Amino acid sequence: MDVLDLARLQFAVTGSLHFLFVVLTLGLAPLVAIMHTRYARTGSTLDERATRFWGQIYVTNYALGIVTGIVMEFQFGLSWSGLTHYAGDVFGAPLALETLIAFFLESTFLGLWIFGWHRLPTWLHLATIWLVTITAYASAFWIMVANSFLQHPAGSVRDGEVLRLDDFGALLTNPSLSMALPHVLSAGLTVGGFVVMSASAYHLFRRTPDQELFSRSLRMGIWTSFAGTMMVVGFGFAQFGPVTSVQPDKFADRPLAAFGLGMMILIGHLLQLIALALVIVVKWAPRWRFLHPLIVLVTPLPFIAAILGWIAREEGRQPWMIWERLKVADAITPGLTGGQITLSFVGFVGVLTLLAVADYVLIVRVVRRGAHEVALGENPAPAPALTF
Amino acid sequence: MDILWFGVLALLLIGYFVLEGFDLGVGLLLPVTADRDRAIGAIGPFVLANEVWLIAVAGVLFGAFPACENVLSANYEAVVLLLVSWVVRDAGLWFRRRLFTRAFWEWAIALASLGVCLAWGLLLAGLGGFSVPFGLLYGLLIAALFVLHGRRFLDWRLTGGGSPLVTGALAAVPALVPLVGTAGAVVANAAPSANLTVLTFMVLPFVPVLAGAQIWVWRAFGKGPVPAYF
Numbered sequence: 001m002d003v004l005d006l007a008r009l010q011f012a013v014t015g016s017l018h019f020l021f022v023v024l025t026l027g028l029a030p031l032v033a034i035m036h037t038r039y040a041r042t043g044s045t046l047d048e049r050a051t052r053f054w055g056q057i058y059v060t061n062y063a064l065g066i067v068t069g070i071v072m073e074f075q076f077g078l079s080w081s082g083l084t085h086y087a088g089d090v091f092g093a094p095l096a097l098e099t100l101i102a103f104f105l106e107s108t109f110l111g112l113w114i115f116g117w118h119r120l121p122t123w124l125h126l127a128t129i130w131l132v133t134i135t136a137y138a139s140a141f142w143i144m145v146a147n148s149f150l151q152h153p154a155g156s157v158r159d160g161e162v163l164r165l166d167d168f169g170a171l172l173t174n175p176s177l178s179m180a181l182p183h184v185l186s187a188g189l190t191v192g193g194f195v196v197m198s199a200s201a202y203h204l205f206r207r208t209p210d211q212e213l214f215s216r217s218l219r220m221g222i223w224t225s226f227a228g229t230m231m232v233v234g235f236g237f238a239q240f241g242p243v244t245s246v247q248p249d250k251f252a253d254r255p256l257a258a259f260g261l262g263m264m265i266l267i268g269h270l271l272q273l274i275a276l277a278l279v280i281v282v283k284w285a286p287r288w289r290f291l292h293p294l295i296v297l298v299t300p301l302p303f304i305a306a307i308l309g310w311i312a313r314e315e316g317r318q319p320w321m322i323w324e325r326l327k328v329a330d331a332i333t334p335g336l337t338g339g340q341i342t343l344s345f346v347g348f349v350g351v352l353t354l355l356a357v358a359d360y361v362l363i364v365r366v367v368r369r370g371a372h373e374v375a376l377g378e379n380p381a382p383a384p385a386l387t388f
Numbered sequence: 389m390d391i392l393w394f395g396v397l398a399l400l401l402i403g404y405f406v407l408e409g410f411d412l413g414v415g416l417l418l419p420v421t422a423d424r425d426r427a428i429g430a431i432g433p434f435v436l437a438n439e440v441w442l443i444a445v446a447g448v449l450f451g452a453f454p455a456c457e458n459v460l461s462a463n464y465e466a467v468v469l470l471l472v473s474w475v476v477r478d479a480g481l482w483f484r485r486r487l488f489t490r491a492f493w494e495w496a497i498a499l500a501s502l503g504v505c506l507a508w509g510l511l512l513a514g515l516g517g518f519s520v521p522f523g524l525l526y527g528l529l530i531a532a533l534f535v536l537h538g539r540r541f542l543d544w545r546l547t548g549g550g551s552p553l554v555t556g557a558l559a560a561v562p563a564l565v566p567l568v569g570t571a572g573a574v575v576a577n578a579a580p581s582a583n584l585t586v587l588t589f590m591v592l593p594f595v596p597v598l599a600g601a602q603i604w605v606w607r608a609f610g611k612g613p614v615p616a617y618f
Contacts, residue, residue: 063482067475073446074471077460088454089579096451096587099444101594107443108601111436112608115615120608168586333461340464347472355479362486375485375617 004332006341007079012314013349014075016307017356018068023306025065026140026185027192028058029133031224033126040126050213052117053371054196055129059114060366064352064359066107071348073099078344082331083321087163090156091149094171098142106135117377140184148176151313152246153322163325175242179235180313186231187309190271191302193225197278198299199367205292210371215286225302226279229272236268236309247323250316257318260311267305274298389585390578393452397574398567400445402560406537407438409559410552413538415477415501416531418494428481428497429614430545435481437605439474451587455577459515466510466523473503481618505531512566530562546614 001009032055039047073095076084083091112120113128120128149156155170156163165171200218203210243250251258278285278295285291317323321331366374411431414421421427449457460467480497484490509527510520518526537559543549578584609615 060482063478067478070443070474071471073443074460074467076450077446077457078464078467079461081458081461084450084454084457088450088457089583092450092452092454092457092579093583093586096447097590099447100451100591100598104440104444104598105594105601107440108437108605111433112601112605114436114617115433115609117615119612119615164580165583165586336461336464340468343465344468347468351472351475355475358479358483358487362483365486378616 003336003338003341004329006338006345007332007336008328010079010341010345010349011075014068014071014352016310017352018065018072019306019310020303020356021061021065021068021359022140023184023188023191023303024061024195025058025136026188027190027224027228028054028061028195029129029136029192030189031192031196031220032058033129033133034220036126036129040122046213046216048377049210049371049374050217052374052377053213053366054217055113056366056374056376057195057199057363059110059376060359060363062110064356067355068352069103071352075344075348079333079336079341080321080331081333083326085162086326086331087149087153087156087322090153090163090165090171091146093165093168094142094145094149098139098146102135102139102142106132106139109135114376118379137185140188141181144177144181144184145171145174147313148174148180150320150322151176151243151317153325158325163322175246178242179239180243183232183235183239183309186228186235187302187306188228190225190228190232190275191306193221193223193228193275194271194299194302195221197221197225198296200286201292201295202367203370204286205289205296208370211286213371218286219282222275222278222282222285225271226275229268229275233268233272236265247316251312254316254318257312257316260308260315264305264308264312267301267308271298271302271305389581389588390452390575392588393448393578393584394571394575397445397448397453398571400441400448401563401567404438404441404445405560405563406556407434407441409534409537409556410541411435411438411538412477412501412504412531413534413536413559414542415497415538416505416535417538417542418498424490424494425616426546426614427542428484428618429616430542432481432615432618433609434605435478435618437602439478452579452584453574453577454579456574459511463511463514466507466514469503470507470511473500473507476500477504484618485616501534502531505534508562512562515566515570526562530559533559533562545610 032051035047035051035054039051076095109128109131113125113132116125116128119125148154149171152174153163154174154176155165155167155172157166158164196217198221200214200221203214204218208214251261278291281288281291319327319329321328411434414427414431418424418427477497477500480493480500484493484497487493506524506527508530509525510523513519513523513526533555537552537555540549540552540555544552
């Protein structure tokens with residue numbers, strides 16, 4: 001493989017790893033916030049345990065979302081300086097806004113939420129998880145603005161050798177963005193719904209304690225994945241109009257993009273069917289034990305569909321970095337050596353893959369351990385008694 | 389407008405050195421710290437709010453000074469070292485109580501904190517065209533200042549010692565020197581003023597929220613029992 005292939009593969013692998021964690025973050029954040037709202041209202045132990053259990057899964061998942069995101073952001077500067085050179089005046093704006101008015105706040109509020117148990121007043125503590133949710137969605141918005149610019153360079157004009165920002169509003173109303181953003185957000189809800197459903201089904205099947213907690217969250221997961229799959233499929237098909245208006249041959253003559261698209265649609269419909277069937281029997285689902293292993297079994301599917309979706313979107317842009325403006329091959333950092341790209345490939349792909357595996361091991365462990373042994377929001381150890 | 393945004397860039401980078409400085413200093417001190425749970429508990433609630441300053445630096449660099457962003461590719465190896473070390477340090481904090489043994493992750497945090505300091509030395513020295521050995525020495529100086537700052541922070545947070553403001557100012561000096569040295573070149577490479585106007589309009593309403601959130605972290609976790617999540 002040459003330097004260009006390695007740089008592309010590095011971006012694809014780190015980007016996919018990043019999204020595997022991000023998509024669950026986007027789906028779980030509102031669910032944890034809703035559970036926390038219930039707890040703030042009722043003060044019941046059941047609601048508290050639910051919030052802390054799902055919150056612990058959320059936070060464990062978030063750890064890898066951050067570290068993969070760090071690498072994503074800097075990779076533009078490291079390996080793709082041709083993109084910044086050509087279109088930095090346009091592409092840089094949404095990235096800057098994402099870091100300043102979305103992620104900066106998200107990270108700060110998440111720290112307040114994690115460490116604020118038993119310390120912040122109830123309603124302020126609750127506010128932090130809602131702020132985390134809002135800023136996570138804002139983050140998704142700005143990243144999708146940046147990505148949509150690559151699909152269709154709206155709001156920019158050619159000025160000699162480079163692109164200049166011409167109309168900031170057009171950047172935000174890009175046809176490549178309008179339906180893709182809700183598609184991504186509802187993919188998050190789908191993933192979140194299926195994960196909540198599956199972890200609950202595991203506990204119901206094993207007849208562990210907390211049957212009531214997991215019966216409730218199973219129903220919540222079913223309703224969420226029902227809403228999620230309906231929207232994700234709806235917005236998915238709604239995308240074809242606007243996207244093909246600016247990228248008419250996106251899926252023609254691009255076999256990998258077409259494959260990603262086809263498989264994603266197939267899995268999407270399957271998930272939709274599963275969610276529809278489950279929502280019909282939602283009342284009895286917690287007691288129907290035969291259902292539970294099946295629910296656990298389908299958990300990987302929404303994650304796979306999410307990655308296939310990105311393969312369709314990004315492969316469908318090739319060979320362009322910016323559609324019909326800048327080729328990927330011309331966007332790579334000039335003079336990037338084989339040694340450099342190998343070094344960063346081993347460093348980023350190697351380390352992040354190991355950490356991702358470790359993080360999934362941890363998430364599975366948190367799920368199996370159940371809601372009675374959760375580190376997040378544990379009561380602080382009582383101060384040692386003074387002895388004289 | 390370009391000077392304003394250079395000010396933002398400088399403030400964020402200095403803020404990163406002051407704030408992450410004590411996190412990294414405490415990380416470097418772990419091998420010689422007796423009560424590591426309390427030391428990590430002391431920095432724990434601050435880490436997420438501190439490290440994000442550097443992510444904001446990168447954001448401002450992309451948005452307001454895209455032409456300067458080649459400093460990253462020009463110092464490729466240093467940036468890779470910085471990122472890998474940063475990632476390992478964070479993983480150490482998240483995983484320490486949960487995976488393998490604590491000692492493994494504590495050593496990982498210490499070594500990764502050193503890696504971040506050395507990477508900064510190489511990167512900042514690289515901006516001025518200095519050699520690799522000089523960069524490594526500069527990195528060791530940064531590490532020493534961070535250790536000082538980290539000790540002061542622990543003293544303040546855990547035993548009620550004086551505030552770490554002075555050591556914080558010292559920790560910022562290694563970032564201040566190259567900022568002063570490159571100020572003219574950076575400002576000259578600012579994005580067109582139309583871009584900066586858009587960014588200013590978008591960010592300005594959030595400045596009180598950004599500042600408020602950071603202050604809230606200090607008010608909430610500056611005193612009281614040490615939490616035990618990390």
